[in-house]
Amino acid sequence: MKTNARFLALAASAALLVSSPLVRGDTRAPGAPTPNLPDRPLSLADTINFAEAQNGAIVKAKKDLEASAGVVIQTKAIVIPKVQAKGSYQDQDRGSVEAIPIPPPYTITIPSQNWNASLLLVQSLYEGGRLKSSLRAARLIQDQAVAQFQTVLNDTFLDVRSTYYDVLLAEQQITVEEASLALLNSELDDATKRFEAGTVPSFNVLRAKVEAANEKPKLIKARNNYRVAKNNLANLMGFHLPKDSGEDITLRLAGKLEAEPFEAGLQALLSQALRDRPELTTLRKAEKLREEDVITAKAGTRPSLQAFGGYAGRNSNYSTDPAKDISGWQAGVQMSWSIFDGNLTRGKVMQARSLKEKADADLDDEIRRIELEVRTAYSDFVEAKEVLESQKKVVEEAEESLRLATARNQAGTGTQLDVLDAQTSLTQARTTQIQSTHDYEVAVARLQRAVGGGLGLKR
Numbered sequence: 001m002k003t004n005a006r007f008l009a010l011a012a013s014a015a016l017l018v019s020s021p022l023v024r025g026d027t028r029a030p031g032a033p034t035p036n037l038p039d040r041p042l043s044l045a046d047t048i049n050f051a052e053a054q055n056g057a058i059v060k061a062k063k064d065l066e067a068s069a070g071v072v073i074q075t076k077a078i079v080i081p082k083v084q085a086k087g088s089y090q091d092q093d094r095g096s097v098e099a100i101p102i103p104p105p106y107t108i109t110i111p112s113q114n115w116n117a118s119l120l121l122v123q124s125l126y127e128g129g130r131l132k133s134s135l136r137a138a139r140l141i142q143d144q145a146v147a148q149f150q151t152v153l154n155d156t157f158l159d160v161r162s163t164y165y166d167v168l169l170a171e172q173q174i175t176v177e178e179a180s181l182a183l184l185n186s187e188l189d190d191a192t193k194r195f196e197a198g199t200v201p202s203f204n205v206l207r208a209k210v211e212a213a214n215e216k217p218k219l220i221k222a223r224n225n226y227r228v229a230k231n232n233l234a235n236l237m238g239f240h241l242p243k244d245s246g247e248d249i250t251l252r253l254a255g256k257l258e259a260e261p262f263e264a265g266l267q268a269l270l271s272q273a274l275r276d277r278p279e280l281t282t283l284r285k286a287e288k289l290r291e292e293d294v295i296t297a298k299a300g301t302r303p304s305l306q307a308f309g310g311y312a313g314r315n316s317n318y319s320t321d322p323a324k325d326i327s328g329w330q331a332g333v334q335m336s337w338s339i340f341d342g343n344l345t346r347g348k349v350m351q352a353r354s355l356k357e358k359a360d361a362d363l364d365d366e367i368r369r370i371e372l373e374v375r376t377a378y379s380d381f382v383e384a385k386e387v388l389e390s391q392k393k394v395v396e397e398a399e400e401s402l403r404l405a406t407a408r409n410q411a412g413t414g415t416q417l418d419v420l421d422a423q424t425s426l427t428q429a430r431t432t433q434i435q436s437t438h439d440y441e442v443a444v445a446r447l448q449r450a451v452g453g454g455l456g457l458k459r
Contacts, residue, residue, distance in 0.1 A: 037239055041254035044164050047237055051160045052153070054238025061152035068145035075138045078124060079131050084310075087117035111315060113322045118330075120310035125333070128299030137292040144285035150278040156236070158449040162442050163233045168257045169438040170226035176434065177219040180427040183402075184212040187419060211420055215427075257437045259388055262444045266378050269451050273374045274367065276452030283363040290356035297352040300345030303337035370450070377443070377450040384443040388436045391429070398422070398429040 038046075052058060091113045099110060124131060188208040194200040230251040234241060241249060274280065313327030338345075405422040409415065 036242065037234060037249060037251050039250070041252040043254045044161065046254075047160050047164055047233065048157055050237035050239070051156055055156050055160075055236060056238060057152055057156055059238075061149050065145050065149045068141060072138045072141050075134050075141060078127060078134045081121055081123040084120045084122055085118070086120075087115070089113075089115040109318065109320050111317065111320045111322070113320075114315055115322065116312070116314035118310060118312035120308050120312075120330075122306050122308045124304070124306050126303065126305040128302030128304065129295050130299045133292045133295040133299075137289055140285045140289050140292070144282050144289070147278040147281035147285065151282065154278065154449055154453070158445055160233070160236050161445040163229060163236055164253065164255065165257065165438050165441045165445075166229040167226065167233055167251075167253055168255060169434060170222060170229045171253070172257060172434045173222040173431065174219065174226055176427060176430045177215065177222045179430070180423065181212065181215045181219055183423050183426075184208065184215050184420075187423065188212050207417075207420070211423075257434060257441065259437050259440045260444075262381075262447075264447075266375070269374055269378060269447070270371060273370050273451040277370055278452065279366060280363070280370065283359070283366050287356070287359040287363055290352065290359045293352040294349065294356055297345065297348035300338065300341065300348060303335055305333060305335045307331075307333050374447075374450045377447040381440075381443040381447045384436065384440040388440045391433045391436050394429045395426070395433055398426040402426050 042050075094112045097110045097112050188205070188211075191200060191204040191208040195202055195205045227248050230249055231241075234249060234251055309329070309331035311327070311329050313325050315322050316324045316326055402419070402422040402425075405418040409419050
């Protein structure tokens with residue numbers, strides 16, 4: 001009973017987790033949807049807290065957790081005493097009541113009205129092994145439900161983190177494209193002034209216009225990516241956007257794309273995944289539940305024994321007065337044993353054993369899948385880390401290259417093409433740098449999820 005109480009407390013905590021305001025400054029009523037996005041910049045922890053409270057997948061997972069508490073109660077019902085109240089009343093035509101033939105002058109009057117009532121306490125003493133099995137199964141169901149809930153949390157948190165980084169990437173990409181367009185427009189102004197002064201041909205102006213025009217679609221695309229990413233993040237946090245809101249919602253983030261150090265060995269990560277992944281916990285509990293199903297199925301070949309005690313009453317069989325009753329306490333034991341059930345139990349045992357073997361295969365297959373997932377995530381992390389390290393000084397070098405190309409062009413020792421090439425290289429370097437930082441952060445998040453991490457905010 002103590003274990004069940006702990007599980008019910010966990011389910012209640014999950015209910016509070018989803019329905020209560022978890023984020024500082026959120027003063028809405030518990031369970032009420034948040035109508036508008038917060039007007040303050042949100043940190044990564046803020047977005048995760050909002051998702052924890054409002055995300056649809058987590059809300060449904062919480063309901064599944066609460067429902068499993070009911071399954072636990074049902075599973076344990078076999079070991080808990082039952083209180084049974086029974087009663088009946090019958091009235092029939094006096095002419096249909098058969099009289100008992102006895103010599104006169106004696107008479108026995110059979111009543112036409114009959115009633116009986118009883119209140120019994122019944123306790124199972126032996127059910128072929130099902131009593132202990134039900135207690136073990138209840139604990140397994142509890143653990144399995146918690147692991148399934150944790151799986152949904154981990155998946156949702158990974159989606160939130162990845163989308164948060166997507167918003168930051170799109171925001172910085174806008175800055176890069178705006179800076180690039182400003183440089184190209186500056187080059188266009190310079191070429192125009194030189195053309196008007198007669199120092200360069202019109203071809204230089206035309207080339208500068210084409211380069212600036214080619215850059216504008218990239219800025220437009222970056223702004224659209226930013227709008228889409230913000231909408232995706234708002235959806236993951238569980239917000240209902242107003243119908244009259246524009247395409248660019250008012251969502252601001254406080255975080256920055258910064259690659260924080262993260263070090264771990266592959267073997268240690270594999271060991272952690274096999275220990276901590278909630279999916280494996282779910283399948284391990286399912287495997288043991290199938291073992292309990294085999295025990296339950298075999299119980300059909302064994303006797304069932306119950307003890308009972310209570311109070312019962314009925315009307316007298318030899319009086320027409322319904323109020324005259326015969327009542328008193330009663331106690332005893334009862335046993336039932338199905339000697340042959342037409343192979344029903346045999347079929348149940350065969351089914352339970354097959355499902356147990358299938359659960360073994362599911363667990364083995366999931367272990368291989370998770371090992372592959374960890375190896376793939378680790379490989380992606382190594383790639384992202386190497387790319388990030390290769391880009392540390394590229395932006396500085398590209399900026400210096402643009403400065404030198406511009407100086408040579410102004411001094412007459414360089415060409416406009418050198419300047420445009422240097423500007424393109426600088427834009428590419430900036431883009432690659434922020435993209436590599438984004439990819440590194442996402443790779444770390446996926447690796448932490450692959451080994452069974454939840455929020456994974458601490459490194």
